[in-house]
Amino acid sequence: EGPEFLSKWVGESEKAVRETFRKARQAAPCIVFFDEMDAIARVRGESNDSHVTERVISQLLTELDGLEELRDVTVIVATNRPDIIDPALLRPRRFDRLIYIPPPDKEVRKEIFKIHTRNKPLADDVDVDELAEKTEGYTGADISAVCNKAVMTAIREHINKGNGEIRKEDFKKIKVEKRHFEKALKKVKSLPKEELEKHLKVAEEF
Template sequence: VLSKWVGESEKAIREVFRRARQVAPCVVFFDEIDSIAPARGARYDSGVTDRIVNQLLTELDGIQPLRKVVVIAATNRPDILDPALLRPGRFDRLVYVPPPDYKARLEIFKVHTRRVPLASDVNLEELARLTEGYTGADIAAVVREAVMLALRERLEARPVEMKYFLKALEVVKPSLTKDQVEEYERLASEIKRMSSVARRAAPSPYG
């Protein structure tokens, strides 16, 4: 979306929604939306992100209605998003996805080790217990690192032992700390509360 040419970034947003209307029903997904829609006036980039936010708001508000088009976005920095995007009629359903708990981590390990030959001493339950604060991507990295450690020691096909997973945990650290998780939970509660207040304050379409 971002372009060094003036006006091209806004044009890219318009094109995304134009194509969405043409091929509806469809889903438009913006990953890491904070990179293109931070709070206006918060950056010194010649106003390009401000113009992108304005264009997004124009498309979402629907001079041309978005019939059968669902718009979804993901971010790990909800604190820097432009507040206007979270008002009713735009991104008005906010879902906080917490880091995986023990059961989820165990299932993630099972997925990523499905095609990895495991030695009899590998205990996925123990690995799930040891990986609190790890995201799904972190766990995938742990499995890859364990496989690479085994191959570096002896370049031949053989089961990956538990010791390699434990060594991998020393190399791959969790992405999230307890303080960060608590801050995300606080932000999720605050944004949800603000969104709820704005929804109640919004005028009814029925008068």
């Protein structure tokens, strides 16, 4: 996770980056994956984190361009905001190829729902095909949140019926119904269409 590299202690963030690449070289062939890259590699000068971000970017550039070649090490990063990543990192032989991954289509959403409801006590009125139809624009993380929210709604409802108490054996009686998913969908929203179009535009520019 990108944010895990950020430390208030001087030198700790850069050390974490160096250590990551050192381990990668030792384990080669391997893949280094940074999630939430925008959290640690924003355009320099635009962050008020006491220059931590600038030092992390400098260390990343050193590792990517350094004297010690990255043989058989592939570096992949994920971000929702490629437009705010420091341009120096997006030059050739660094992170120079952008792959846009759009929200899943209906069939993929259906499979994601199946995964996240596999071990959940669903009522007979729950239809994953219908849920997939209603969740256009939702990401896999959104769908996971919907399923978890539906389960928690069902549990809370059962607790409220039992005067605020629930016993271990009561869990066997709980069923997650269609209406629980409907409540969850009202709480968990997908990305607005305008936001999706913005992501697509940024991807096209790269």
